[in-house]
Amino acid sequence: MGNLLETIHSPADLKCLNSAQMVDLAEEIRVFLIQTLSKTGGHLGPNLGVVELTLALHTVFDTPADKFVFDVSHQAYIHKILTGRRDRLDTIRQPGGLNGFMLRTESEHDSYGAGHAGTALSAALGMAVARDLAGGKEHVVAVAGDAAFTNGISFEALNNIAEQTKRLIVVLNDNEWSIDRNVGAIASYFHRIVTNEHYNRLHDSARRIVQKLGGKTAVEVVRRAEEAAKSMLWPSILFEEFGVQYYGPIDGHNLPLLVETFKFLKAENRPVLLHVLTQKGRGFQPALDGQKKFHGLGPYDPETGMTKPAGVATYAEVFANTLVELANKDERVVAITAAMPNGTGLDLFRPHHPTRYFDVGIAEEHAVVFAAGMATRGFRPVCAIYSTFLQRAFDPIVHDVALQKLPVLFCMDRAGLSGDDGPTHHGLFDISYLRGIPQMVLMAPKDEDELADMMATALQIDGPSAIRYPRGAVACVTCKPSPQVLPVGKAEVLADGSDIAILGLGPMITMARELAERLEREGFSAAVINPRFIKPLDREMLAQYARRVAVFVTFEDHVKMGGFGSAVLEALQDLGSAVPVVRIGWPDQFIEHGKIDALRAKYGVSVDEAYAQVLPLLKLRKRRTLVAS
Numbered sequence: 280m281g282n283l284l285e286t287i288h289s290p291a292d293l294k295c296l297n298s299a300q301m302v303d304l305a306e307e308i309r310v311f312l313i314q315t316l317s318k319t320g321g322h323l324g325p326n327l328g329v330v331e332l333t334l335a336l337h338t339v340f341d342t343p344a345d346k347f348v349f350d351v352s353h354q355a356y357i358h359k360i361l362t363g364r365r366d367r368l369d370t371i372r373q374p375g376g377l378n379g380f381m382l383r384t385e386s387e388h389d390s391y392g393a394g395h396a397g398t399a400l401s402a403a404l405g406m407a408v409a410r411d412l413a414g415g416k417e418h419v420v421a422v423a424g425d426a427a428f429t430n431g432i433s434f435e436a437l438n439n440i441a442e443q444t445k446r447l448i449v450v451l452n453d454n455e456w457s458i459d460r461n462v463g464a465i466a467s468y469f470h471r472i473v474t475n476e477h478y479n480r481l482h483d484s485a486r487r488i489v490q491k492l493g494g495k496t497a498v499e500v501v502r503r504a505e506e507a508a509k510s511m512l513w514p515s516i517l518f519e520e521f522g523v524q525y526y527g528p529i530d531g532h533n534l535p536l537l538v539e540t541f542k543f544l545k546a547e548n549r550p551v552l553l554h555v556l557t558q559k560g561r562g563f564q565p566a567l568d569g570q571k572k573f574h575g576l577g578p579y580d581p582e583t584g585m586t587k588p589a590g591v592a593t594y595a596e597v598f599a600n601t602l603v604e605l606a607n608k609d610e611r612v613v614a615i616t617a618a619m620p621n622g623t624g625l626d627l628f629r630p631h632h633p634t635r636y637f638d639v640g641i642a643e644e645h646a647v648v649f650a651a652g653m654a655t656r657g658f659r660p661v662c663a664i665y666s667t668f669l670q671r672a673f674d675p676i677v678h679d680v681a682l683q684k685l686p687v688l689f690c691m692d693r694a695g696l697s698g699d700d701g702p703t704h705h706g707l708f709d710i711s712y713l714r715g716i717p718q719m720v721l722m723a724p725k726d727e728d729e730l731a732d733m734m735a736t737a738l739q740i741d742g743p744s745a746i747r748y749p750r751g752a753v754a755c756v757t758c759k760p761s762p763q764v765l766p767v768g769k770a771e772v773l774a775d776g777s778d779i780a781i782l783g784l785g786p787m788i789t790m791a792r793e794l795a796e797r798l799e800r801e802g803f804s805a806a807v808i809n810p811r812f813i814k815p816l817d818r819e820m821l822a823q824y825a826r827r828v829a830v831f832v833t834f835e836d837h838v839k840m841g842g843f844g845s846a847v848l849e850a851l852q853d854l855g856s857a858v859p860v861v862r863i864g865w866p867d868q869f870i871e872h873g874k875i876d877a878l879r880a881k882y883g884v885s886v887d888e889a890y891a892q893v894l895p896l897l898k899l900r901k902r903r904t905l906v907a908s
Contacts, residue, residue, distance in 0.1 A: 283307055290337040290361055290388075301338070301534050305330045308357060309562040313581050315368050320577035320699070321379060324560040325354040325424075328454050328531075332422070332555060333357040335537035336450075339545060340418055346390040346406050350399035350423035352381035354452075355389075362388035372699040374873035380703060394703020395668065396618075396641045397430030399423045400449060404436055407444040418448065418545060425453040426618060429640030440550045441522025448544050449552040453528060454559040518552045527554030532561065591752040595692055597727040598748070599624030601734050601762060602661060603631045609738065611659045615639065617646045623663035623692050643668050647675035647687070654685035659738055666691040666706025666747060673712055680743045681718045687744075688737040689713075694723075694747035694785075695836030696865075696879075701872030707865055709747055711841030714814045720744040720767060721813040723785035723843075726754035729811070735762035749786055749836065768815035776806035778897055780824040780831050781889075784810055784843045787834035790863070793886045794832065794893075803897050813843050816850050825856035829900035830893050832861045836884070839864040861892045 283300060284307040286292060296304065308330050316323050334357070336347060342362065349355045359377060360368060364386065370376025381389040391402045403421035410417055427433050428451070440447055518525045526544070529536055537555070544551050559574075560566030565584020579586045606612040606628070613635045620626040620638055629636040639646045643664055650660035664672070669691055680687045697704040713721050720740055724730040730748055737744040773788070779798060783791025788809050795805035806824060810817065824831070831851070833844035844862030851858060866882055879885055 284311055284360075284365065287361060287365070289363055290342060293334065293338045293361065298535050301334060301538075305334060305534065306562070308334075308360065311360070311365075311368075312356065313563050316371075317579050317581035319369060319371055319373055320579070321371055322353040322356065322574065323563070323576065324566045324574050326356040327561050327563055327566060328557040328559040329354050329422075329452060330357055330561070331532045331534045331537060332450070332452065332557060333361065335534060335541055336420060336422075337361050338538055339541040340420065343387040343390065345418040345420070346403070347388075348391045348399045348403040348406070348419070348421045349381055349393065350421070350427040351396045352393040353379060354422075354424070355381050358388070359386070362386055372701075372872055374877055378701055378872060379699065380701070392703075394701070395671065396424075396427045397432035399427065400433050400436035400440070403447060403449070404440055404443060407447045411444055411446075418446070420448045420450060422450045422452055425451060426641055429618070429642055431642060431644060437518070437521040437523065444550060445548055447550045448541075448547075449523065449550070451527075451552055451554045452531065452557055453554060454557045522550065524549055524551045525554065526551060528556050529554070531555035531557035591755060592727070593624070593751055594727065594730060594748045594753055595622065595624035595750075596627065597624075597730055597753055598663065598690055598692070598734070599627035601731040602628050604761070605734060605738060606632050606635060609659065611657060612738065613637065613653060613658050613660050615646050615650050615660055615662045617641060617643045617664055617668065619663070619665065619668075622665065623690070625663050643672040644675050647672040648679045650687045651675070651679040651683065651685050654680075654687050655683075659686055659688070661688045661690060661734075663690045663692065665693040665704075666695075666709040667693060667697070667704050670708065670712065676713070676743070677716055681716045684718050684742045686738075686740060686742060688734070689743070689745040690734070691745060691747045693750045695749045696870065696875050697750060698875050698878075699872050702869040705870055706747070707836075707838050707870065709745070710813055710835070710837050710843055710846075713745055714841075714846060716743075718742045719814060722746045722811060723813060724748055724811075725783070725785060725788040725809045726756045728756050728758040729809075731758065731762035732765050733811075736765045736767065739764050740767065747785065754786065754789075765811065768812050768817055770811055770817035770820045771809040772806065772820070773809055774805070774807040776804040777827050778803040778805065778829055778900070779893060780806040780808060780828045782808045782810050782831065782833045782843075782847065784813070784833065784835040784837075787836055790834045790886050790889070791832070794834075794889050797886065797890055798893070798897070801894070801897075810843070813846060816846055818850055818854065821847065821850055822854050822856075825851060825854060825858050828858060830859050830861060830896045832889050832893055833863065834884075834889070835862075835864045837864055838867065840867050859896060861889060861896075863889050 283304045309327055312323065312326055347358065364377060367377050372379040378385055380394045381392050383389050383392050399421040400423060403419050407419045410419065423433065529540060540553060544553060576586060602614060614625050614628050615637045616623050616625045617639055618641045620629065625636065639649060646662055646664065650662050653660045669689060691706065691709055694706040694709055697706060713719055722733045724733050733746050737746065774795060781791040781794055791807050795807045798805045831847060833847050835843040837843060839862045842864050844860060844864055848860050851860065863884055865884060870878060
């Protein structure tokens with residue numbers, strides 16, 4: 280095996296290679312991925328599984344004229360390598376480097392940006408219809424994993440494809456995994472297809488024929504496989520009921536078969552779906568053995584796959600362990616996740632209460648309405664969904680939960696900046712989209728002990744509630760033996776003061792304390808307040824300090840517009856107070872990926888920024904006091 284990868288500067292270079300060279304190139308890409316991502320981390324497993332698929336797509340089609348839409352797009356690293364970004368792959372998900380997902384501003388070959396599942400078919404159909412209206416000839420290919428077909432948006436798109444275009448290619452990349460193993464009837468349906476003995480025999484025939492003849496004959500064998508299995512699966516193949524011609528399943532690692540199949544599908548004048556079987560983590564045994572771990576991870580040893588040992592507990596772990604304790608005491612407690620049992624920590628809950636654990640797949644809207652249904656029957660559902668993914672379920676939160684005042688608890692992991700994953704995953708909008716909903720109680724714990732208290736409190740609330748907490752390590756405080764119920768809407772005054780009141784929301788209390796210490800050294804008296812509740816706000820506390828201090832400061836890991844600081848401003852205005860409020864939070868723009876501390880410094884989410892803004896106000900008050908005296 281030579282250095283073929285170094286000769287590939289654009290997709291056009293692939294078209295000069297023969298089949299044997301393409302196979303060698305696939306292996307070089309895998310080695311390159313394993314070595315490069317060992318230093319930076321990233322989505323290794325998904326990308327190892329689509330090497331041949333991506334090579335075949337770029338061999339047959341011509342981007343950027345032809346359009347590829349990757350669902351989620353965390354599996355687009357090979358696409359980036361082949362489209363002139365190989366030399367920068369070692370910057371992926373690093374400050375100033377390549378984005379971990381498709382990004383339209385990064386390359387003309389990235390036709391559609393993504394980061395959430397279930398969008399590829401709708402976006403690709405939109406592109407295909409736009410092409411038809413404009414009289415274009417380009418091809419549009421959507422690549423979606425089997426997990427994306429548990430998402431309702433995918434089926435909404437399928438329902439429209441046949442009526443709206445004659446030319447669209449959908450690739451169903453079937454590896455039985457999203458981040459965790461796929462669940463539900465759709466996953467079972469795909470499994471019945473791929474384990475059918477008629478398919479297996481005919482696939483072997485297709486492989487032999489492609490080696491001898493290639494081209495259309497092999498595709499016809501694949502087509503015969505589908506026909507042979509129809510009577511054993513459903514009365515008709517699911518996708519053909521939507522008017523989309525189904526082909527497959529075929530081996531997603533057989534490059535010659537993939538190339539010839541795409542050549543055939545390229546000439547089809549009807550919407551088609553190709554079902555390919557791939558192996559997530561292929562070519563790296565640790566990734567095959569640890570599918571969840573190697574979906575997305577930090578740096579690792581490229582030989583052994585070992586990562587640095589876990590140290591401090593995470594908020595997700597504390598959430599899960601607390602939920603186990605609460606469920607032990609209350610049989611009404613049930614846990615719901617949308618395909619994220621590992622990320623939310625609910626895989627730790629599942630062994631203790633398997634009959635009260637529900638993974639609904641990538642279906643956040645369904646998760647919320649499902650929870651609402653359970654709540655009407657006396658249960659206490661806890662929905663563990665990342666802040667950025669709960670955005671997708673806004674309407675059910677309003678219409679199905681809050682409007683009916685149902686006691687559903689939303690536990691929002693990854694609230695705040697999500698670092699290396701970038702703007703598609705930052706949880707910077709949840710306060711804005713939740714605090715305006717009537718009936719909602721919204722909380723943010725300063726540490727892991729308070730998270731447990733808030734969970735216990737939420738289970739006593741006769742209506743909807745939500746808790747936002749960050750990704751990663753906890754504050755390492757000493758926790759009480761059992762959670763205690765907090766008085767709803769009451770803040771915690773950690774230190775009293777008469778010149779300035781500093782409110783640090785959630786873990787941002789650390790910045791509040793730092794600012795207070797800095798100002799105390801300047802001779803100012805600073806109150807440090809842990810708000811606990813974003814809604815309802817502790818207006819009695821605000822009124823008390825509004826009569827005493829020269830300025831309020833709010834720290835939040837959230838956008839300023841519509842956030843916690845805005846809520847404080849509104850409350851003070853209602854109280855008739857003119858005391859200024861310095862709000863420290865994220866600006867009205869999407870924040871790029873990068874290291875959290877560096878991004879905070881860049882955008883002024885810092886003690887330094889707060890100090891610079893409040894010091895003139897405090898000095899002005901001191902001068903006025905001296906003059907008055």
